[in-house]
Amino acid sequence: xxxxxxxxxxxxxxxxxxxxxxxxxxxxxxxxxxxxxxxxxxxxxxxxxxxxxxxxxxxxxxxxxxxxxxxxxxxxxxxxxxxxxxxxxxxxxxxxxxxxxxxxxxxxxxxxxxxxxxxxxxxxxxxxxxxxxxxxxxxxxxxxxxxxxxxx
Numbered sequence: 001x002x003x004x005x006x007x008x009x010x011x012x013x014x015x016x017x018x019x020x021x022x023x024x025x026x027x028x029x030x031x032x033x034x035x036x037x038x039x040x041x042x043x044x045x046x047x048x049x050x051x052x053x054x055x056x057x058x059x060x061x062x063x064x065x066x067x068x069x070x071x072x073x074x075x076x077x078x079x080x081x082x083x084x085x086x087x088x089x090x091x092x093x094x095x096x097x098x099x100x101x102x103x104x105x106x107x108x109x110x111x112x113x114x115x116x117x118x119x120x121x122x123x124x125x126x127x128x129x130x131x132x133x134x135x136x137x138x139x140x141x142x143x144x145x146x147x148x149x150x151x152x
Contacts, residue, residue: 018099034062070136115144
């Protein structure tokens with residue numbers, strides 16, 4: 001089997017998220033880029049073997065989780081989420097295709113994941129603790145109806 005690998009494995013710290021709006025939001029972490037095919041186990045009733053056959057079933061996609069730091073005076077994250085995804089003035093709930101791009105040194109995409117019809121199912125603000133000295137991180141969890149992957 002021929003491969004087209006050259007150089008070193010890709011670093012994962014240089015990426016960009018486009019979530020269908022004009023506002024650019026930076027994230028420190030994106031997780032959930034997972035594809036999984038369910039396994040259907042089946043055994044025919046008249047089979048002489050004592051095991052089940054395994055066949056591919058439906059494809060499942062994990063929810064996407066986006067994390068970013070909380071900044072003073074910055075409510076863009078919440079404003080865009082509220083403006084884009086809630087019912088407003090009789091309009092339907094908006095679902096957007098999201099694009100996550102892993103970038104090279106020249107800021108060109110080399111891996112592109114596209115989440116189809118994504119919408120936020122969970123927003124989590126930073127935990128507040130008086131005895132902690134950690135950075136405040138907010139989290140958004142997105143559900144979607146499919147995930148594609150393109151390698152450049």
